[in-house]
Amino acid sequence: MDNIYLPRETRIQSIIDETHDAKTFTLSFVDQDYNRAFSFKPGQFVEASIFGIGEAPFGISSNPNRKDSFDITVRVVGKVTEAMHQLSVNDTLGIRAPLGNSFPIEESKGFDILIVAGGIGLPPLKSLIEPMLDNRNEYGKFTILYGARTALDRIHRHDLQKWGERGDVEVLQTVDHKDGNWDGHVGVVTTLFEKIDIDSQNTVAFTCGPPVMIRFVILDLLSMGFPEDRIISTLERYMKCGVGKCGHCAIGHKYVCTDGPVFSYKQIKRLPEK
Ligand SMILES: Cc1cc2nc3c(=O)[nH]c(=O)nc-3n(C[C@H](O)[C@H](O)[C@H](O)COP(=O)(O)OP(=O)(O)OC[C@H]3O[C@@H](n4cnc5c(N)ncnc54)[C@H](O)[C@@H]3O)c2cc1C
Ligand code: FES
Structure with a gap:
């Protein structure tokens, strides 16, 4: 073995x-x-x-x-x-x-998809976005919201542009602080919710980013009427072994490294506050 x-x-x-x-x-x-x-x-x-x-x-x-x-x-x-x-x-x-576990890609088929990423939270979601776009016809409306500190802090810039140019994906970007030649939206990522039209009863939302961003994204999604099991997030904890043996990543009875890092809000809300 x-x-x-x-x-x-x-x-x-x-x-x-x-x-x-x-x-x-x-x-x-x-x-x-x-x-x-x-x-x-x-x-x-x-x-x-x-x-x-x-x-x-x-x-x-x-x-x-x-x-x-x-x-x-x-x-x-x-x-x-x-x-x-x-x-x-x-x-x-x-x-x-x-x-670790994985995003529920199969279970999301047939639904509209909303991706909400912040900063270095886009890379793990890119491993979900790309296979979904390989099978674009299996999903409904596809929206990607991305926020970064400044325009120069945006990760996967060329991929964001490429996805936006497909014509069947809506990509909206925002920055916290304007710099350089940025003439796009300024404000935290949740300010982009005003610009999109989402059917919360028929959409699966995936979010990854800094903990404070995730917190506000989830609050807004709940107020839009998203079911708790269709808000999917990743949790980040200090890890050592990564394989469920050392207990470093434990939150209550869950190990983020093996039970996660992907959780629905329905699962997260049962975890003790940390
Ligand atoms: C499941 C998972 C996926 C991740 N994916 C990515 C990714 O795709 N790209 C990426 O850049 N980073 C990612 N991270 C974060 C990454 O693991 C940390 O940045 C890294 O461990 C820091 O190691 P270091 O030795 O450079 O920093 P250290 O010298 O250990 O620490 C430097 C600083 O970072 C803080 N820090 C370190 N680890 C964490 C953590 N897990 N959470 C909060 N603060 C921390 C420390 O408190 C310290 O202030 C992920 C973390 C987890 C748990
Ligand atoms: S990192 Fe060791 S149990 Fe999760």
């Missing part, structure tokens, strides 16, 4: 500078048989490690239908993420994956 704590070596295939403090790494497992067999579901995450520095969790940001490689998008905040940003193409990175 595989050792669940043992990272597997991946090689960095490419690196994209998303913003001044965020990069997307495309990774492939060095063991080619393992690489060919590797698969994941939208919303699952990895534990990425650098020998001698440490290990940290990141949502997978690429389309699960893409084979041979996968992406993680990493914002610098501390020692592991700083060390990752020093890496170059062809360097190696330890990965344990796939971890």
Whole structure:
């Protein structure tokens, strides 16, 4: 049996500078048989490690239908993420994956889809948006709302533009503070709700972003009449093992690493306040 704590070596295939403090790494497992067999579901995450520095969790940001490689998008905040940003193409990175549960993509078929993302919350949702758009006719109206601190802090800018140009997806973006040439909307992401027409009884909403954003998004969705089990969010907690053994990520009787990171509001509201 595989050792669940043992990272597997991946090689960095490419690196994209998303913003001044965020990069997307495309990774492939060095063991080619393992690489060919590797698969994941939208919303699952990895534990990425650098020998001698440490290990940290990141949502997978690429389309699960893409084979041979996968992406993680990493914002610098501390020692592991700083060390990752020093890496170059062809360097190696330890990965344990796939971890955690996933977004309910099958259960959302037939519904309108509302995606509400903030900052570095877009990458995990991108692993859901792309396979849904591969099968666009299986979903109703498709709306993506994205908020970032400034225009230059927007992650996956080219993907947002590409999705908006399809004609069958409404993409609205906003920034907290205007900078550079930004002539779009200014205000927190929830101010975009005024601009869209949503049938709350026939829509599944997915949200990921800073905890304060998620809190206000959920409050607004509830006031719009969304059923509690059709508001889907991710929770972020400090993690160590990532596999339900150490208890670091526990909220009450739930482990965010194995019961989550994806939860419906119906499940979240039963958890103790933290
Ligand atoms: C399931 C999951 C998915 C994630 N997906 C992504 C992703 O796609 N992209 C991304 O950039 N980040 C993501 N994160 C956050 C990422 O794991 C942390 O930024 C990372 O662990 C920081 O490691 P570090 O060693 O660089 O920072 P450290 O040196 O450990 O800490 C630096 C600072 O960040 C704070 N911090 C560290 N971890 C967390 C955390 N989990 N929650 C709140 N504050 C924290 C610390 O308190 C400290 O202030 C995710 C976290 C989880 C749990
Ligand atoms: S991180 Fe160890 S139990 Fe979740």
